[in-house]
Amino acid sequence: MIVLHTLVRFIGGSPQFRIRESLDTEAPYYVYYGQSDLMDDLTRVHMTRADSKEVHTRDEVHILSCGDIVFSLITGKAAIVQLAHDGYLYTQNYIKLLPVSTIDAGFLVYLLNENQSIRKQFFISLQGSQVLKYTLQQLKEIRIEKLPLLGRQRQIGELYLQQLHLTALKNRAAELEKIICLAKLAEAGK
Template identity: 40%
Template sequence: MKLQHLVQFEMGTLLSRLTEQPSSPCYSLYDQADLQADFEIRTESTEGKQICTPDSPTLLQEGDIIFSLISGTAVQVCQTRAGYVFSHNYARLYPSKELDNAFLVYLLNNDVGIKRQLITSLQGSSVMKYSLNQLRNLQLSPLPPLEVQQAIGQVDRLQRRITMLKKRVAENEAMLTSYLLNNFQKQCKSNIKD
C-alpha cells in the first residue's frame, strides 16, 4: 500500500509569493533549527527569521506532522512553534485514522524500507531534495494494529527525548570540566607569581 492511501498532504507557503510589509502581522518562519528542536522534543523557542505580511500564510498547529523535503526528516510540531509559517520546503501530513501520528513519524525517520526508497529517488544534481510525489508513492509494509503503532510511536518519541537529554548532560559536563580546568590553571599561574 502506498502512503498516499493513508495520508493527505499539504505543501507549505511559497514565501516568494508573500507580500512583505513591516506594518503587517509578523510570523516566525519554521526552519531546520525548529525541525531539529521538534525532533528532539525541545520546547524552547529557536527565535529564527520572521516575516511580516498582510497575506494569509500557511500556519502550523501543535501536533502537526511536518516532513522536511530538505532533510527527509519527519516531526510532530511542539506547542512552542504553533502559529509558525512553514515554507514549500516542508509538507504537512494528515494521516487517516488507521495510522497513528507518532508511528508515522517513526516510520518516516526509521523504517529501513522507507529510507531506502527515499534515498534511491532523491532529486537534484548539486542540491538533493525530496519531492512530494516521492513521499506520496512510498510503499508501506502492512501496518501493525493501532495499539501497537501507538506503543512504537511513544517509545520512539521517548527515545528521542532521552537522547537529547543525554546530549545536553554531556555538553554541560564538558562546560563544567572546561570551567574547572580554566580556574585551576588561573590559580596555578597566580601561585607561581606569588
Template identity: 40%
Template sequence: MKKHTTLQAGNPQTRIKKSLEKSAPIYHFYSQEHLEADLYSNTDQKINNKLIRTLDNVLLLSEGDLVYSMISGQGALVSKEHDHYLFTQNFVKIEPQESISKKYLLYLLNESRKVKKQIELNLQGSLVRKVTISVLKEVVLPPLPNFEKQELLGSLYLNQLRLESLKKRKLGQEHLLMMEKLKGIIDEI
C-alpha cells in the first residue's frame, strides 16, 4: 500500500497533556464504537464520548476520512457526526492516491481475503494482536478496476452494511415488542 497511500498514525494518548485553561479547546476521542457506528451508518446510537481539554497540537479526523483500527483490523469512513474527533495511536488515517476510491479501499481492508491474510500473517503481540503501520505499508493490493468500478463496488459494499444494520435494528425492535406483549399476557394470568 505504500505506493498507493499515505498513512498517518494518531496521537499517542499518553502524550496529550490535559489543560485547565478555559480557553483550551475540548476534543472528543474517536473510539472503536465510533468506528463501528460510522461503518454501519449507526451514528444515531448513544456512545459514551471521552473528552479532553488540551492546548496541544492534536491530529483530528474529518468527514470522509478513511480510518483504520490497529486493534480490531477494521476500517470505516468518518461520518459528519465524528468530524473533528481526535484520533489516537490505535488508529491510522489512510489517504489513497486519486486513482483509488476510499470506499473500495475500505472494502479491500475489511473484506478481501488476500489483504486480510497479508495483515494477519504479520500481526504483532501475543495477547493483544496489533496491526502496525509497517504491516499496512507492506500490503500488496490486488489489481484495481477503473475508478468508476471501484466507486460502484465500494458503494454497494457500504449500502449492504447499512441494510444489514437496519435489518438487525428492526429485529431487535420486533424482539422488544414481542417481549412486552408476552409480559402483558403473563401479567394478566
C-alpha cells in the first residue's frame, strides 16, 4: 500500500477570516473559489454566477492555477481547476494537491472521488465526529493500492472526466428541454 502523502504535496488555502479587505481599488482583486466552482471544474461545464464572492486585498493569499488539483474538505470531492477559475483565491476549506510524476492528475481525481477503499477510509475516519468535515491529516494518510502504469492512469482519468462531462451535458440538455416544454404548455393553456 502507498500512503497519499508520498505521492502528493499539499498546500492549504488562505484562512478567510485573516484576509483583510482593502478599500483601495488598486489593490489586487480576487474571486473566492467555492463549491459550485469545484463542481463546474469536475464536470467541465461552467455556469455563470452573479453571486461569486470577491475581495480586494494586499494580503498574500493562495490562488489556484489552471491544471491544479483541488480537494474540498467540506464535501471530500476533488477536481482539476479549469481555465475559468484560474487565479481564484482558495480558502482553508480547500487543499491544493501537487502530485509527483508517478501519478496522473485525472487518475488521482478519480481515485479520491470514486475509489471504494478510499471512500471507506474517509467514512471510518469521520465516524464519531460531530462535524462532518474532512481534515488534511485524513487526506495525507489515505492508503492507495498499487498504482497502474502511468499510461493506464491517464486513460482511466480521462475516461472518468469525459464521462462526468457527458453526464453534465445530458443533464443540462434535459433541463433545457423541460423548460421549453413547460413554456409551450403555458402558451397552449392561454
